[in-house]
Amino acid sequence: MHPNTEGILESSLYVTDLARSVSFYKKIFGFEVIGDFGERGCAMKAGKRHVLLLFKKGGSLNIVSPHDGDGELHLAFAIGADELTRWGAWLAENGITVEETQAWKLGGHSLYFRDPDRHLLEVATPGVWTIY
Known part of the structure; x- marks a missing residue:
């Protein structure tokens, strides 16, 4: 039997621009920096037990590190059902376009939008998955 994870x-x-991205995640999500890697990147508290690592593209190439990547990625953040309307208004207030809204079969809802590097972000209410 396999070992467990939590x-x-x-x-x-x-x-591409670490300072711009840190500012975005602080302002839009309220995340705080909990680890500073200098010009290479940082760690942000993104929930009770989750860390969002922001790395400068190509910033680890001069050191021995497996951390680098490229392309537009996707992350989803859990929100309460009662927060969906507030999120829509908050994004609009900050000039962020909601690219898509989705009502899921299990009763959940999602809003999709982009960060400054065009990563696709989602805020999702319970009812998106059978486990959430």
Whole structure:
């Protein structure tokens, strides 16, 4: 039998302008920096037990590190059902376009939008998956 995990601890995004991305995630999500890797990147508290790592694209190439990536990635953030309308208004207030809204078969709802590096972000209410 396989050993257990307790879920995903870290997720990484690779960005072109670290300061711009940190500012975006602080302002839009309220995330705080909990680890500073200098020009290479940082760690942000993205929930009770989740860390969002922001790495400068190509910032790890001069050191021995497996951290680098490219392309537009996707992350979804859990929100309460009563927060969906507030999120829509908050994004509009901050000039962020909601690219898609989705009503899921299990009763959940999602809003999709982009960060400054065009990573596709989602805020999702319970009822998106059988486990959430």
